[in-house]
Amino acid sequence: MFDLFSRLFxxxxxxxxxxxxxxxxxxxxxxxxxxxxxxALKRDLIAVISRYVKxxxxxxxxxxxxxxATVAMHANIPILGMQNERPAVAPPTYAKGxxxxxxxxxxxxxxxxxxLDDLKVTTPAATMTEADVAHxxxxxxxxxxxxxxxAPITKPNAPSSAN
Amino acid sequence: MSGRRIVVTSGKGGVGKTTTTANLGAALxxxxxxxxxxxxxxxxxxxxxxxxxxKRIVFDLIEVVEGRCQLRxxxxxxxxxxxxxxxxxxxxRDKDSITEAQFLRLTTDLAEFxxxxxxxxxxxxxxxxxxxxxxxxxxxxxxxPEVSAIRDADRVIGKIHERKLxxxxxxxxxxxxxxxxxxxxSVEDVCEILxxxxxxxxxxxxxxxxxxxxxxxxxLDSTKRLxxxxxxxxxxxxxxxxxxxxxxxxxxxxxxxxxxxx
Numbered sequence: 001m002f003d004l005f006s007r008l009f010x011x012x013x014x015x016x017x018x019x020x021x022x023x024x025x026x027x028x029x030x031x032x033x034x035x036x037x038x039x040a041l042k043r044d045l046i047a048v049i050s051r052y053v054k055x056x057x058x059x060x061x062x063x064x065x066x067x068x069a070t071v072a073m074h075a076n077i078p079i080l081g082m083q084n085e086r087p088a089v090a091p092p093t094y095a096k097g098x099x100x101x102x103x104x105x106x107x108x109x110x111x112x113x114x115x116l117d118d119l120k121v122t123t124p125a126a127t128m129t130e131a132d133v134a135h136x137x138x139x140x141x142x143x144x145x146x147x148x149x150x151a152p153i154t155k156p157n158a159p160s161s162a163n
Numbered sequence: 164m165s166g167r168r169i170v171v172t173s174g175k176g177g178v179g180k181t182t183t184t185a186n187l188g189a190a191l192x193x194x195x196x197x198x199x200x201x202x203x204x205x206x207x208x209x210x211x212x213x214x215x216x217x218k219r220i221v222f223d224l225i226e227v228v229e230g231r232c233q234l235r236x237x238x239x240x241x242x243x244x245x246x247x248x249x250x251x252x253x254x255x256r257d258k259d260s261i262t263e264a265q266f267l268r269l270t271t272d273l274a275e276f277x278x279x280x281x282x283x284x285x286x287x288x289x290x291x292x293x294x295x296x297x298x299x300x301x302x303x304x305x306x307x308p309e310v311s312a313i314r315d316a317d318r319v320i321g322k323i324h325e326r327k328l329x330x331x332x333x334x335x336x337x338x339x340x341x342x343x344x345x346x347x348x349s350v351e352d353v354c355e356i357l358x359x360x361x362x363x364x365x366x367x368x369x370x371x372x373x374x375x376x377x378x379x380x381x382x383l384d385s386t387k388r389l390x391x392x393x394x395x396x397x398x399x400x401x402x403x404x405x406x407x408x409x410x411x412x413x414x415x416x417x418x419x420x421x422x423x424x425x
Contacts, residue, residue, distance in 0.1 A: 013345020018310050019352050025310075026317050026356065 027064045030071050038064075045075060054080040166197070166274040169281050169400075170299035172323075174315030176286030178307045179335040182371055184283040185213045186389070187303075187363075189380035190397035192247035196278040199238065201250045201270065203295040204285035205260060208252035214241065215378020216249055225253035228265045234272055243383055248277070258290045263297035270298035288322055296323065302330040303362060308337060308348040317357055331362035333396070338367045339410040350410075363396035364407055365389065 028035050042062040049055055056078040065072045171184045184200055192198045202210035205225065211217040222237035227250070234250075241247035250273070253260065273280045282299055285291035296302070302323045306316035316332075323330045334353050341347035348356075350364050370389050374381045381389045395405045 013347075015308075015342070015345050015348045015352065018348055019356065022310055022313055022356055025314060029314070029317065030321075 023064070027071060046077065049077055051083070053082055056080055164275065164278075166199075166276075166278045166280055167301060168270045168274050168299045169279065169301045169303060170203075170284050170295045170328075171281060171303045171305060172284035172292065172295065172319055173286065173305040173312070174288060174319040175306075175312045178305050178312050179333075179365070179371075180286075180305050181209050181213050181283050182375065183303070183305050183333055183335065183363075183365075184281050185210060186381050186393040187396055187400070188279070188281045189214075189241075189244055189247055190382045190390075190393040191279050191281075191400070192241070192244045193382055193394070194397055194401075195246065196401075197246045197248075197276070198279045198281065199248045199250060199273045199277040201273065201280060201282045201298075202252035203266070203282050203291060203298075205252045205256055205258045205291060206254065207285065208254050210283050211239070211249060211251045212378065213375055214249055214380065216241065216251075217378070220251045223251050223253040224269065225256050225260050228261050228269060234269070244380065258285070258294070261294060263294055266294040266298040288318060292319075292322070296326060296328070299328060302328045303333055304330055304357075304359065305333045305335055306353065306357070307335050308342075308350075308353055313348075313353060313356060320357060320359060330359065332357060332359040333363040333365065334361070335365045336367040337364055337410060342410075350407075361407070362399055363392065364410065365392055365396075366410055 024035050024038065027033070027038060031038075033041075045062060046055065046057060046060050050057070059076075059078045061074075061076040063074050065074060171180050171187070173180050188198045188200045200210060200214070201224065202208050203224075204210075208223075211220060216239045219239050222232040224237065226232050227234050227237045238248045238250055241249065270280050270282065280298075282295045284295035304316050304319055304323070306312045320330060332354065334350055337350060338347055342349045350361070354361055366389075368389055370381060370387050374384075374387070381387050382393050384390060392408060395408065398405045
């Protein structure tokens with residue numbers, strides 16, 4: 001009788017949890033990526049897309065599916081509209097505890113991009129959307145806000161790009 | 164004649180490789196096929212015990228490979244099921260006593276006078292696994308609906324893909340009542356996660372322990388609930404399209420009234 005009751009009132013069994021945990025662990029097994037890195041990938045993907053179009057961050061769904069011998073990534077990202085300004089090159093977000101040197105190397109490599117000067121002039125940090133800001137971690141956020149007049153890429157070390 | 168050489172593997176131990184090998188082999192033999200079952204678990208042999216032939220071992224697989232006896236001398240004929248033969252593993256040697264090439268030669272020789280050579284693979288993905296796979300053309304991966312078994316099955320499936328062997332899945336020890344209440348992953352869940360084609364679904368049943376205790380294949384007694392399940396598995400292996408037994412029916416009352424619907 002107790003069994004019957006517990007079954008009637010059980011909303012969600014553990015099998016769904018098992019399935020979800022397996023999905024994630026198999027993905028990291030297959031790609032040799034840690035679950036943290038996979039999460040960071042999802043965040044960055046959404047952040048990059050939201051620089052070009054306005055997306056509904058709450059409804060974004062990024063999943064991975066095992067196919068015969070490969071892994072496919074499926075992203076369902078609802079687009080609310082276009083961004084008004086040209087895309088700002090925002091620094092990527094990182095998982096907690098990841099070393100900052102990656103960020104520095106991305107900044108230095110931006111010197112090769114042809115539209116860099118253009119960006120520096122026309123896109124101040126203020127054009128970043130809420131979605132962007134939400135996905136940029138606290139430290140980077142602070143760095144962006146501390147200087148109203150410069151786009152993020154001009155800050156650390158892109159001396160070659162100065163006019 | 165050249166029979167099919169099939170490895171039964173799982174990665175994780177204790178999910179039912181030996182039980183599957185024994186009963187699938189017995190089911191095929193009951194259908195009139197000539198079947199050789201090979202225990203590739205050198206040092207930890209068990210297939211002989213599950214099939215109740217442990218007292219009749221004279222020579223083992225390693226002695227055949229080392230040329231100390233003829234292959235036919237080491238094969239044990241099952242006295243209950245015609246056409247079923249067992250090649251026992253060595254119990255006091257280790258897994259490095261045989262190479263992949265030797266294993267391939269051995270199973271190829273067996274395939275010359277059997278329709279099916281079914282290899283019971285040791286757990287793990289090391290030397291013993293590589294040997295068993297080297298001797299096979301097809302694979303059957305056995306798993307249970309548990310996270311650890313599925314993860315290991317996934318690893319093994321990856322290894323089998325690398326060798327480009329066709330592979331099918333047996334999901335063992337399904338508990339329909341638990342699946343219904345959401346406490347166990349369903350057959351569909353497991354197939355989806357492993358993206359594998361299904362060969363068989365075996366419900367969890369105390370018959371397995373009971374028949375293993377006696378050293379009898381389940382298919383020997385056609386009144387057993389699992390006998391029909393293994394027979395269907397054998398037919399699928401032979402290319403027949405056979406519907407899977409529905410597992411979601413038996414409420415206790417149904418079971419008492421109607422018995423198992425094979």
